[in-house]
Amino acid sequence: MGIVVSMVCEAMPPGIVIDVGGGTAQTRVLWPVSWRYISIDPDERMAQLNDKHSIERKIGSAGSLPFENESVDVVLTQNTSHHLDDETWCAFLGDAHRVLKPEGTLIFMDAVLSKTRNISNVFWKLDAGHFQRTAEELQDAIASIFLITDTRQITLIHDVLTVTAKKS
Ligand SMILES: C[S@@+](CC[C@H](N)C(=O)[O-])C[C@H]1O[C@@H](n2cnc3c(N)ncnc32)[C@H](O)[C@@H]1O
Structure with a gap:
């Protein structure tokens, strides 16, 4: 993830990154401090955390992101898609597209299902x-x-997929 974040940050000026399903927001440390970092998670306990770094937190779901159209530079989601049912996963992709600026970037990372890997299963x-x-x-x-x-x-333990994608 660190390499991908570096690549993305080199290619665009500092902006707003939202971390969908951010949890404890451990990925904040990968982003330059010049970026505004907002974690969205439905778990209200995450909003109570005392953060050492500059982390903004919103309570919300991946399927309905609490942001205006074309207002975000990067949508990041890490280790979260396997918590989303099909309806929420599809809604997330559509909403990520909606909130991203035209030149915005999606960074996706999660472990995947690999039926032949017994330890993973x-x-x-x-x-x-x-x-x-x-x-x-x-x-x-x-x-x-x-x-x-x-x-x-x-x-x-699992195969882990990282995808970087542009809005268009
Ligand atoms: C395995 S944790 C990953 C946390 C963090 N992204 C990381 O990599 O450390 C999965 C997170 O997804 C969140 N989550 C579950 N359902 C969600 C939903 N519908 N929308 C957004 N986040 C959700 C959980 O609350 C949890 O914080």
């Missing part, structure tokens, strides 16, 4: 998220709305 059974998808399913959904500019995959 064991860990998925223990996971709090129940909507795992294959890399192909995720990329196809993103590509149906965005123009994908970069994809990466690494294998940890």
Whole structure:
């Protein structure tokens, strides 16, 4: 994720990044302080956290982002799509497209379903998220709305997919 964030930040001036399903907002440290960073998460406990870094927090869902049309430079989502049912996942992609500025960027990262990796399947059974998808399913959904500019995959316990995409 750090490499992808560096690539994106080098290509555009500082702006607004929203971290959808930001949780504890640990990715804030990857962004230059010149960027305004806003985490959106439905878990109200996250809004109570005392943050050391400049993190703004909103309570909300990926399926209905609390932002104006074309008001955001980067939509980031990390380790969250497997918590979203199909309806919310599709709504998220549409809403991410809506809130992004015309030159805006989507950064997606999540572990994927890989039916042949037994260790991965064991860990998925223990996971709090129940909507795992294959890399192909995720990329196809993103590509149906965005123009994908970069994809990466690494294998940890799970295969982890990172996709960077432009609005058009
Ligand atoms: C595994 S955590 C990832 C947190 C953070 N992005 C990270 O990488 O450390 C998944 C997060 O998704 C959030 N989440 C669950 N349902 C959501 C929804 N409908 N919209 C946005 N976030 C959601 C959870 O509250 C949780 O904070």
